[in-house]
Amino acid sequence: MTEDEFDLFYTAAYPRLVGQLYALTGDHAEAQDVVQEAFVRAWDRRSSVLTGEQAPEAWIRTVAHRLAMSRGRRTRRWWELVRDGHTAQAAPEPSPDHVALVCALRRLPEAQRTAIVLHHLCDLSVEQIAAETGTALGTVKARLSRGRSALAAHLASEEPHPTEETRV
Missing domain, CATH: 1.10.10.10 (Winged helix-like DNA-binding domain superfamily/Winged helix DNA-binding domain)
Known part of the structure; x- marks a missing residue:
């Protein structure tokens, strides 16, 4: 996959994947972060992931979902350690x-x-x-x-x- 083809794929798939991960995680910023990270990983493996038999969007969604679950576990653990001394900031x-x-x-x-x-x-x-x-x-x-x-x-x-x- 060429750089231009990857750019077109990214432009088409990124908003859709962010929406999907947002629905899975309930956190829009986290969804954007994990989808971006999944695209970086896909770029590094573009010769095998993006041109193979598997659907590249499915691969990116799976990687992003796993990243979100891993980050969620780390965040919950961190929150358990510090929650007594901090208060959450108000969001819209x-x-x-x-x-x-x-x-x-x-x-x-x-x-x-x-x-x-x-x-x-x-x-x-x-x-x-x-x-x-x-x-x-x-x-x-x-x-x-x-x-x-x-x-x-x-x-x-x-x-x-x-x-x-x-x-x-």
Whole structure:
């Protein structure tokens, strides 16, 4: 893949991947960071990753998701160490619908959340999700079904949804 081809691929895929990772992580800045890092790694491996049989966007999404999960673990550990001495800074308040959706997605098990996001936000077929996640077709279908049911229940529940401040 030439530099110009990579630039075109980056321009087309970056916003879509950031949106997908934002849905997975609930943190827009983190989504931008991990997608950027995944593209850097793809550039370093462009001869094998971007011209091979696997879908380059799927490879970048997988790398970005793994980076986000790893960073999330490190951040949670760091936060446990310092939270007693610091307070969170106020951020612009998101809309109630946005908060409700992000909170509902976060309440899903990671496997169900991943299936929901890949299917509904990334427009991947069940077969593509199975191939990308290394999961059986029936398992993906079950995760989608259970995830949709759980998401609907969380969004329709009478209990108040947590705000940004309570999730920190």
